[in-house]
Amino acid sequence: MTGFATVLPAGRKRRGEGHTRREEILHAAKDLFLEQGYDSTTIRRIADRVGISAPALYLYFKDKEALMLALCDQTFGHLIEAIGEIEKTIADPLQRVRRFGEAYAHFGLTHPDEYRLVFLGANIPESIRKVGHRAPTDDPTQPGVGGALVFKRLVEFLSELETSGTKLNYPPDTCAELCWMGIHGLVAAMIMKPEFPWSDRELLINGMLDIHLKGILRNP
């Protein structure tokens, strides 16, 4: 019907088109993980949705964990892009930090499932939980370093803030940990317990940012 591609035996890829299949798998796996969680998503079901046999999946990913890692990196990419945007458009270090927080919260709340996957390690076995927090010096093309990169940016922003003359109550790393964890806690909880009668979202996010920015600056 469609016309292109000569009739192939039910979706078999031509030579050299493996990466296409790989992305099909990623796409299907993402959908299924988000729908049913990591544990309930089986290799067979992913393969089914793609239209291949289960072992074929192992041609593209070492194991289920590697699949998940690849997905995490993909998601982190989006967040890192958003942060790069801040670096380009905002000059004031304090504003950068605040925008970082807003971008982070926004990212989490608009991609709740991915956030769960990446930052909460929900429904993922212990073995891959440490994803995203390898040493910040790791090769960024390697899977699983997204989280560290994001954190590194925040530390950079805070270091700028300090060298620009603003006094901080803690070292930049500690400030970064505190600020991040405050926002992270809020986002994580709002995602995990949506049925809880939360106060207004904007109020909470702005409140959390206010509190933390005030809290880390020596002379507010």
Add this chain to the structure above:
Amino acid sequence: MTGFATVLPAGRKRRGEGHTRREEILHAAKDLFLEQGYDSTTIRRIADRVGISAPALYLYFKDKEALMLALCDQTFGHLIEAIGEIEKTIADPLQRVRRFGEAYAHFGLTHPDEYRLVFLGANIPESIRKVGHRAPTDDPTQPGVGGALVFKRLVEFLSELETSGTKLNYPPDTCAELCWMGIHGLVAAMIMKPEFPWSDRELLINGMLDIHLKGILRNP
């Protein structure tokens, strides 16, 4: 050696002593969950450690999930006790809030798996994820209501603080949400990413509490 209990065929319980076995299972399961995590702990291994067959475990717990839930409730009792202790021994409302935060963080860091299970809903099927956030009016003898009870106490502490004359920057519920989420984020992250090079634990916890207490008080 110990001497009591007549020689039994390798640990079989006398009639009516089932609850003993139940507690043995809970104990073994707790150890194993803490050592290896929820997923990696198999029913068979728990049964092995207790010295019974795997199916025997199902005489005492409906399934693996029920076992974990029972453990959660048991553990939560300790947190609620600790909070009750604060109510008894500390009068000053501000101190109460601070102690609450300390107790909460301490609880999370010393019971990471229970914390993950109840407050993060990690590694468990959706069905039990919402545990801990049922309506606060639920029967506390039912499994899985710990979280809501704990939050209620914090709101009470903050309300006391307000009625005692201290001005707050936000309503007590919002303050409670902000304070809780700050600490929660920190605890959650330290649990989920233990290999991250965190700043000093005490420093972070105290820092987070300082920031939030300063942040919610109108005139510090």
Add this chain to the structure above:
DNA sequence: GGCGTTAACTGAACATTGATAAGTTATCGG
């Protein structure tokens, strides 16, 4: 056109998992 190489894929199988069914043992009141 035919041929060999090999990327892309499949079917059968394995070990391990949570869980159930059906049967067995031993305790204890009468």
Add this chain to the structure above:
DNA sequence: CCGATAACTTATCAATGTTCAGTTAACGCC
């Protein structure tokens, strides 16, 4: 001693992640 039944076991199930050994078909080359 006996019958009821609490406490437990063996055998087994279906589902899972993963591997092995093979099969199919696309493509470069003669």
